[in-house]
Amino acid sequence: METMLTFLHQHIQIVYIVVLSVFLGIEVIGRVPSVLHTPLMSGANAIHGVVIIGAIIVMGKAEGDNYLALILGFLAVILGTLNVVGGFVVTDRMLEMFKGKKERK
Amino acid sequence: MSISLLSLAYLIGSVTFIIGLKMLSHPASARKGNLIAAGGMAIAIFGTIFLYEEGGQKLHNYGWIFAGLAIGGIVGVMTAKKVKMTAMPEMVSMFNGMGGACAMLISIIEFNHLSGARQALQSLMGAAGFRETYAISGDVDLRGKLLIILLGLIIGSVSFAGSIIAWGKLNGKIKDRSFKNQHIVNLSLLSIVVLISGYMVVVANNVTPDADPGAWFFLELPVLFYVVFLLSLVYGVLFVMPIGGADMPVVISLLNSFTGVAAACGGFLYDNPVMLTGGILVGSAGTILTILMCKAMNRSLKNVLIGSFGGSNAVAGTGDKDQGHFKEISLADAAVVLSYANRVIIVPGYGLAVAQAQHVCHELESLLEEKGVEVKYAIHPVAGRMPGHMNVLLAEADVPYDKLEEMEQANSQFATTDAVLILGANDVVNPAAKNDPSSPIYGMPILEVELAKHVIVNKRSMKPGYAGIENDLFFQPKTSMLFGDAKKVLHELVTEIKQA
Numbered sequence: 001m002e003t004m005l006t007f008l009h010q011h012i013q014i015v016y017i018v019v020l021s022v023f024l025g026i027e028v029i030g031r032v033p034s035v036l037h038t039p040l041m042s043g044a045n046a047i048h049g050v051v052i053i054g055a056i057i058v059m060g061k062a063e064g065d066n067y068l069a070l071i072l073g074f075l076a077v078i079l080g081t082l083n084v085v086g087g088f089v090v091t092d093r094m095l096e097m098f099k100g101k102k103e104r105k
Numbered sequence: 106m107s108i109s110l111l112s113l114a115y116l117i118g119s120v121t122f123i124i125g126l127k128m129l130s131h132p133a134s135a136r137k138g139n140l141i142a143a144g145g146m147a148i149a150i151f152g153t154i155f156l157y158e159e160g161g162q163k164l165h166n167y168g169w170i171f172a173g174l175a176i177g178g179i180v181g182v183m184t185a186k187k188v189k190m191t192a193m194p195e196m197v198s199m200f201n202g203m204g205g206a207c208a209m210l211i212s213i214i215e216f217n218h219l220s221g222a223r224q225a226l227q228s229l230m231g232a233a234g235f236r237e238t239y240a241i242s243g244d245v246d247l248r249g250k251l252l253i254i255l256l257g258l259i260i261g262s263v264s265f266a267g268s269i270i271a272w273g274k275l276n277g278k279i280k281d282r283s284f285k286n287q288h289i290v291n292l293s294l295l296s297i298v299v300l301i302s303g304y305m306v307v308v309a310n311n312v313t314p315d316a317d318p319g320a321w322f323f324l325e326l327p328v329l330f331y332v333v334f335l336l337s338l339v340y341g342v343l344f345v346m347p348i349g350g351a352d353m354p355v356v357i358s359l360l361n362s363f364t365g366v367a368a369a370c371g372g373f374l375y376d377n378p379v380m381l382t383g384g385i386l387v388g389s390a391g392t393i394l395t396i397l398m399c400k401a402m403n404r405s406l407k408n409v410l411i412g413s414f415g416g417s418n419a420v421a422g423t424g425d426k427d428q429g430h431f432k433e434i435s436l437a438d439a440a441v442v443l444s445y446a447n448r449v450i451i452v453p454g455y456g457l458a459v460a461q462a463q464h465v466c467h468e469l470e471s472l473l474e475e476k477g478v479e480v481k482y483a484i485h486p487v488a489g490r491m492p493g494h495m496n497v498l499l500a501e502a503d504v505p506y507d508k509l510e511e512m513e514q515a516n517s518q519f520a521t522t523d524a525v526l527i528l529g530a531n532d533v534v535n536p537a538a539k540n541d542p543s544s545p546i547y548g549m550p551i552l553e554v555e556l557a558k559h560v561i562v563n564k565r566s567m568k569p570g571y572a573g574i575e576n577d578l579f580f581q582p583k584t585s586m587l588f589g590d591a592k593k594v595l596h597e598l599v600t601e602i603k604q605a
């Protein structure tokens with residue numbers, strides 16, 4: 001119990017960020033029209049690609065002879081980039097059609 | 106200096122994610138929002154590459170990093186540009202799986218670092234007299250870190266395996282499959298994973314100086330780690346496997362928020378604020394989105410996840426029932442019905458998406474409008490394989506925004522509508538959802554097309570829809586069937602109307 005409290009205390013800043021972000025996430029997309037459900041999901045999908053930063057850090061810290069870390073890290077960078085780039089491009093393609101339609105009106 | 110710049114880059118990244126998400130939830134600003142978030146992401150990524158340092162040390166292995174970025178970037182852009190609008194949902198699921206896999210790999214690497222550090226600690230403690238020094242030097246607590254690594258591993262793996270299955274299901278490569286009491290098996294699997302992980306965290310600090318028990322533990326921990334890894338993958342597969350296609354949107358949205366949480370675990374691990382905020386934002390926003398979708402179907406999340414669709418007894422029950430007869434309609438008759446109607450409502454479904462018939466559908470709509478027929482589209486919130494799927498599809502074919510009616514408005518108009526044309530939709534117009542409590546889709550709001558004077562249903566065959574249940578609508582006297590591929594049938598219909 002005490003260790004848990006200490007842990008909480010040591011990381012209180014992070015815990016605050018987490019708690020506030022949860023509420024922010026709920027607030028931000030509170031009332032979204034169903035038209036935008038798919039693009040929104042896709043956009044959120046691209047944003048969690050931020051995990052790539054972890055992959056870059058792992059990769060950049062790996063020692064030259066740690067092949068496991070190098071290979072897995074390399075894979076992680078590729079997959080993370082796919083998630084980010086693919087996610088944003090797909091979202092943009094979806095939204096492009098909405099925009100084009102409005103301009104013609 | 107550079108490290109303070111990096112903090113600024115991360116701050117910008119986090120803020121753009123929030124603004125981006127906010128703008129994505131309004132039609133007018135959505136595209137800009139996406140670009141803003143993408144820009145913030147680029148700043149955060151390149152900031153990390155060039156500015157990150159730990160203990161005064163910059164990152165190295167730039168060759169590898171840039172090679173990875175280049176490969177992922179090029180493949181990502183190409184697949185995303187090439188994919189057809191109809192295949193969008195499975196593409197999102199695929200990219201989501203990639204993110205999950207990325208989090209999973211990070212956890213594996215970090216665990217290897219951790220167990221390396223643990224081993225080193227062990228040998229140090231084995232050395233004579235080191236025990237006291239260690240005790241004085243304060244606590245090296247491995248538990249918190251291990252917990253985060255395990256969380257990232259489990260959530261990432263489940264998200265990865267689940268997304269791949271969802272992807273396979275949406276493009277028809279994988280069929281729904283479930284066995285008896287599967288949810289009990291799933292739950293026990295999950296509890297085993299949690300128990301093993303809990304055990305690992307508890308014993309993580311048991312670094313004894315004695316060679317024998319110490320050796321036993323350090324052997325054991327990596328083994329347990331890979332057991333957890335494998336079981337999580339299996340759980341991901343079993344979790345999505347029995348869930349029917351009609352519920353796939355909900356599942357993808359849920360897995361999306363899972364990956365967000367997995368990314369946030371990475372943020373915890375590296376004390377990285379942008380990963381933390383980005384991940385948690387997606388985690389909570391994704392959860393809310395999931396709940397919104399469930400609400401649109403008038404079901405609870407638990408019901409979607411555990412009460413799997415197409416349970417064998419439900420299908421057998423309705424399958425045996427004698428449904429009576431349905432009647433077919435010829436193209437010429439259908440053309441007449443549509444051209445002499447005052448108001449026509451088109452109900453698009455997955456069949457339209459599969460047949461890529463959105464353009465010819467728009468052609469039909471314009472043709473009818475020229476003839477003075479008022480044409481509207483009724484969009485069920487979960488029509489297709491993803492919420493908003495039909496909107497995206499019809500937008501691609503330049504169907505004007507104001508022609509799309511949401512479910513509530515459409516339902517109030519059916520009574521004054523002369524003809525309803527259903528294009529490859531099935532479960533979303535099934536009256537069983539309203540009047541058959543034993544039906545698996547009972548309680549889901551539907552488009553009440555049976556209020557209209559005429560219902561023309563275009564389907565490829567009499568096969569039941571994705572939920573695997575019969576549709577009484579097809580056997581009602583005012584309903585007539587127009588069999589065939591949606592694109593082909595619509596083409597012929599357009600030609601027929603032009604001649605009339």
